[in-house]
Amino acid sequence: MSERPRVAVVGAGPAGAFAASQLLxxxxxxxxxxxxxxxxxxxLLRGGVAPDHHEIKRLDxxxxxxxxxxxxxxxxxxxxxxxxxxxxxxxxxxxAVVYAVxxxxxKSLGIPGEDLPGSLPATDFVGWYNxxxxxxxxxxxxxxxxxVIIGNGNVAADVARMLTLSAEELARTDTADHALEALRESxxxxxxxxxxxGPAQAAFTSAELRELGHLEGVELVVDPAEVELDPVSExxxxxxxxxxxxxxxxxxxxxxxxxxxxxxxxxxxxRFLSSPVAIRGEERVEGVEIGRNRIERSDDGTLRAxxxxxxxxxxxxxxxLRSVGYQAVPLPDVPFDERRYVLPNExxxxxxxxxxxxxxxxxxxxWIKRGPTGILGTNKRDAQETVRCLEEDLEAGALPRPxxxxxxxxxxxxxxxxxRAVSVDGWRAIDELExxxxxxSERPRVxxxxxxxxxxAAE
Amino acid sequence: MTYVIAGSCVKDDVCIExxxxxxxxxxxxxxxxxxxxxxxxDPEICIDCDACVExxxxxAIFADHEVPEKYExxxxxxxxxxxxxxxxx
Numbered sequence: 151m152s153e154r155p156r157v158a159v160v161g162a163g164p165a166g167a168f169a170a171s172q173l174l175x176x177x178x179x180x181x182x183x184x185x186x187x188x189x190x191x192x193x194l195l196r197g198g199v200a201p202d203h204h205e206i207k208r209l210d211x212x213x214x215x216x217x218x219x220x221x222x223x224x225x226x227x228x229x230x231x232x233x234x235x236x237x238x239x240x241x242x243x244x245x246a247v248v249y250a251v252x253x254x255x256x257k258s259l260g261i262p263g264e265d266l267p268g269s270l271p272a273t274d275f276v277g278w279y280n281x282x283x284x285x286x287x288x289x290x291x292x293x294x295x296x297x298v299i300i301g302n303g304n305v306a307a308d309v310a311r312m313l314t315l316s317a318e319e320l321a322r323t324d325t326a327d328h329a330l331e332a333l334r335e336s337x338x339x340x341x342x343x344x345x346x347x348g349p350a351q352a353a354f355t356s357a358e359l360r361e362l363g364h365l366e367g368v369e370l371v372v373d374p375a376e377v378e379l380d381p382v383s384e385x386x387x388x389x390x391x392x393x394x395x396x397x398x399x400x401x402x403x404x405x406x407x408x409x410x411x412x413x414x415x416x417x418x419x420x421r422f423l424s425s426p427v428a429i430r431g432e433e434r435v436e437g438v439e440i441g442r443n444r445i446e447r448s449d450d451g452t453l454r455a456x457x458x459x460x461x462x463x464x465x466x467x468x469x470x471l472r473s474v475g476y477q478a479v480p481l482p483d484v485p486f487d488e489r490r491y492v493l494p495n496e497x498x499x500x501x502x503x504x505x506x507x508x509x510x511x512x513x514x515x516x517w518i519k520r521g522p523t524g525i526l527g528t529n530k531r532d533a534q535e536t537v538r539c540l541e542e543d544l545e546a547g548a549l550p551r552p553x554x555x556x557x558x559x560x561x562x563x564x565x566x567x568x569x570r571a572v573s574v575d576g577w578r579a580i581d582e583l584e585x586x587x588x589x590x591s592e593r594p595r596v597x598x599x600x601x602x603x604x605x606x607a608a609e
Numbered sequence: 610m611t612y613v614i615a616g617s618c619v620k621d622d623v624c625i626e627x628x629x630x631x632x633x634x635x636x637x638x639x640x641x642x643x644x645x646x647x648x649x650x651d652p653e654i655c656i657d658c659d660a661c662v663e664x665x666x667x668x669a670i671f672a673d674h675e676v677p678e679k680y681e682x683x684x685x686x687x688x689x690x691x692x693x694x695x696x697x698x
Binding site for chain 1: 619620621643646667679686691
């Protein structure tokens with residue numbers, strides 16, 4: 151029986167990777183088993199970050215070095231906790247379980263027509279072009295000339311770029327082959343990006359916004375009238391606006407002042423103070439009906455977009471991608487805060503819904519802990535907080551030893567319940583094959599994008 | 610001379626830890642840390658020691674004479690962040 155404590159980290163995205171890295175950083179720490187529902191690690195770093203942002207994807211080398219290459223770490227891909235193995239199974243074999251499962255679904259808009267063919271969550275589209283095996287068959291309809299993206303955060307910006315980048319530029323990225331092919335044939339010429347609030351409250355980072363204004367062959371259209379600030383926003387920007395908000399407005403004004411480029415083959419049009427009211431179409435999406443908003447300060451001091459009484463406007467389009475945020479899904483047998491869509495927790499210690507007391511040995515990190523906010527590095531501080539609690543609890547002897555500790559017990563469990571689990575060697579085989587195919591075609595990698603291909607490569 | 614941080618920064622904070630002259634901000638705990646979309650290098654203080662470049666996991670830091678064209682805006686951006694910054698603690 152092993153003397154060293156054993157910790158299961160569930161989810162090998164950035165939050166799980168940072169948590170595992172923290173737990174593995176000292177010499178006397180616990181042994182780690184890293185569980186992942188997909189055969190491949192790194193979550194949204196692989197399946198979310200846009201293919202043309204390959205610099206950011208280099209973070210996988212840090213994770214590899216600080217997690218998978220550490221001797222006290224094992225990887226079990228293609229094992230879904232809650233389906234293949236249960237929370238109870240983990241509690242029977244580990245001193246502690248750290249949930250890092252993220253927010254796996256999208257928020258809906260709650261408007262008529264949302265489920266018409268041609269209306270999709272942006273997150274599905276992102277998974278599709280990034281080779282997420284669950285999204286391989288999404289088959290988005292790119293046969294129309296107009297697309298509308300609802301929401302103006304960085305996911306919206308990524309999607310707008312992916313819909314307008316030239317085939318040559320896309321061909322240099324690790325965009326999944328099925329998506330490369332479909333995007334090459336795409337008829338989309340104009341992408342409208344809708345923001346509920348005004349230009350001062352745009353959710354893009356200024357880096358992403360700047361990029362939209364410098365795409366080869368793409369005109370970025372911003373209506374000068376839309377970048378005039380209302381008095382509420384003016385005052386807000388001066389008193390509370392972040393450096394990013396001021397930069398965004400500066401950039402938007404610069405873009406609005408540009409000469410029109412009628413010959414540009416493709417166009418991204420940013421619209422503000424506009425909310426979708428309904429998605430229209432008989433059999434499939436034919437357009438989005440939008441209403442105008444104005445910015446008001448609500449009683450609690452925050453800014454709100456309130457509808458103004460103006461007739462709705464119809465934006466004709468055949469593709470609507472909604473990008474208004476991610477949402478977590480509950481895990482079987484683990485407490486869930488139905489209002490905030492997170493595991494109820496205090497600094498990462500998961501709390502019982504009934505008693506409000508910490509459940510010994512259960513922790514959360516990343517989006518399932520704090521909600522879907524922040525950028526990659528945010529998870530590092532988040533993981534430090536959770537791991538500090540876990541280490542304190544271990545040191546204080548607050549965690550009872552599990553009834554059946556021991557790595558071999560876990561092996562036996564997986565042999566029975568998840569016989570096609572992918573080991574670290576399996577992942578390395580996938581990684582090597584993808585990179586080798588990448589070298590052959592001068593791309594960073596060529597992703598295997600179906601579960602069968604991935605498992606075949608791993609085995 | 611100075612180093613500058615470009616838009617691919619993911620706010621992994623190792624650069625802050627290794628900087629010998631404390632010229633990379635905002636730091637975890639600062640009022641403007643959460644709203645900052647990236648970290649910035651104060652060109653008035655940077656001593657071009659290269660320590661941050663070595664540790665950046667996403668290669669987001671460049672010497673000012675080696676900034677790729679698409680990140681040239683970052684030279685002014687890093688300086689402006691400090692010029693506009695208000696007290697943070």
